[in-house]
Amino acid sequence: MTDPTETSERSFESNPTVCPFCGVGCGVEYAGWGSATGVEGPVNGRGEICPKGAAAFDVVDHEDRLTEPLVRHDGRFVTAPWEEALDRVADGVGRVVDEHGPDAVQFFASSNCTNEENYVLQKLARILGTNNVDNCARLCHASTVAAMSDRLGAGAMTNTLDDLREADCLFVNGANPAEQHPVAFRSYILPAVRDGATLVHVDPRANDTTEAADVHLPLRPGTDIEVANAIAAVLVEEDLVDEAFLAERTTGFDRLREHLADVDVAANAEAAGVDPETVREAARAYGEADRAAVITGMGTSQHRCGTDNVHALLNLALLTGNVGRPGTGVNPLRGQNNVQGASDVGGLPGVLPGYESVADADARERVAAEWGVEPPAEPGLTEVEATHRFGDEVRAAVVFGENPAVTEPNASAVASAFDELDFCVVIDLFETRTAAHADVVLPGSAWAEKAGTVTNTDRRVMRMRPNADLPGNARRDFEILSALGRRLTDRPEGFEYEGPEAAFDEVTRVAPIYGGMSYEGIGDGYQRWPFSADDGAGTDVLHAEEFLTGERTAPLAVVDPVPPADALDAGELTLTTGRVLQQFNSGALSRRSDRLMAMRGEDALQIHPDDAADRGIGDGDPVTVSNERGSVEVTAEVTPAVREGVTFCTFHYAEPLANALTGDALDPEAGIPEFKHSAVAVEPAAGGDAADAD
Known part of the structure; x- marks a missing residue:
């Protein structure tokens, strides 16, 4: 039989690329008959994929794909030529900027899309004159990044997936990698467990990860700090701390020890709804291990005290000296395939590419030398702050590859807020709930239709390669964003790229952590940040000799519990x-x-x-x-x-x-x-x- 996709108007070919789903970064390619197959890649060395990856082509040839630009006319969408649609965007956004200033525009970057695309979008925003650019990392791991950047100097995984296999204890807090990151679980976590590592699972729900665990702490949601503080108290009480590491690599131990002396392990366990002896068992498993690694997910981060939750986990790693060595560290698992990269290249309101603060004059000057325009010095709005101000301070939105009317909290209110905007443009594959509120919808490209790079959960920069051409009159996201940059800014020459590789080369000049990387160097493999052009290698394990803050020591922190915002009424x-x-x-x-x-x-x-x-x-x-x-x-x-x-x-x-x-x-x-x-x-x-x- 003939593969029907091969006889349609579109053409497909097999090229090794990166799965568009979770942050593990498995290699996939087109397998015919509208399906994907795993290929040997930097992460999935045996070529395996999970059910998510197997379904990756579902979106590519989907019957509901947008294939023509849509513009709103008399309250409904009609198709329009590309030039008309792009002119509408330039007029709509330009009118808002003229009347209310550039900070009246919010840009939504996309963790589903490439480094090069997100770089161009944030560059567009900043040359226009605003730092109002954010991506869905705000909804996933912003608190993880905040805590780890503050204490350690970087908000990414401290270690690699590979060296997790060397751990003697895996402390999985608020994550379910067996279902959310299946290849990482099967290829890196389970082998460590089979070699004798103890798996501690802290999660209110028993799930597939729990089945492999030796210790399960089914805490009440919102009590992560109570559990972490109780474990820290046991570590100190039972002399399971690393005194040499504490003396050489930390500050503030005396203050934290005094605080933990007042922690009642049994009372904290009761508050969390877990057995106090199980808490002690978890503490001993972690504290007695030669190498213990924390693995954390959105169950830890997605709280109004998410930053404090991560601070409490960092205390555990620092108290026991489980930082700077293989099989240790604090390791957030990213939810989408380029959450890490979208943030790396500047898709955040408070930092420039490479995580340098927008308030850093030297960093702004270096960026200005490349762009010809200095970016603003004041941090912009997060995407949640912006949607709360739609129709007031924020009057226009450029939404690239995200669906905030569904993904943001209190989503019905967010959807209504979109109707308060003077203008909204959405770049996407489908008429999403967010697109329903747009004035212009531009049909973009799916993961299999684009080239570029993405950065996975353990900081590997890998190349995407096309496996399909575009449907109908859709365009590649990179081309759409570059065209908007030429229309919306007074620096059109800054968006005249020959292709994604030229934009990546620019990233390497602007973002120090990517300095020295290249498409040729990445090849079919990867390059990991922070990268050194001097020796052509990336750093696998962070914080070995000094922390990325530039300091030899990191502070320990006193963390107090914070009650959830929603108090439970009777019967709730x-x-x-x-x-x-x-x-x-x-x-x-x-x-x-x-x-x-x-x-x-x-x-x-x-x-x-x-x-x-x-x-x-x-x-x-x-x-x-x-x-x-x-x-x-x-x-x-x-x-x-x-x-x-x-x-x-x-x-x-x-x-x-x-x-x-x-x-x-x-x-x-x-x-x-x-x-x-x-x-x-x-x-x-x-x-x-x-x-x-x-």
């Missing part, structure tokens, strides 16, 4: 959210897979049997989940996997939209929303068949 349950194996974020990357998931019931609300019985809810019953922010209907999955008093569902589905329920209280340091703790009422849906309560 805590809603926490996350991904499962077959699902990925807003679903815009793999819609067919999302429909299959809905058929399998994987978008169900997990609820403990006792909580279900109290409410007359049976397994498979339709239920209504509600609070003052909204209401959704979903199917109940009654299971002891989730602890009593807590419910769990996947996030970012358009239906049911769990983010209609999540709160927009923000971490004061990182501006990250509290996705992981929402107070909700759960009851049988009207018209549903309620179970008989005992």
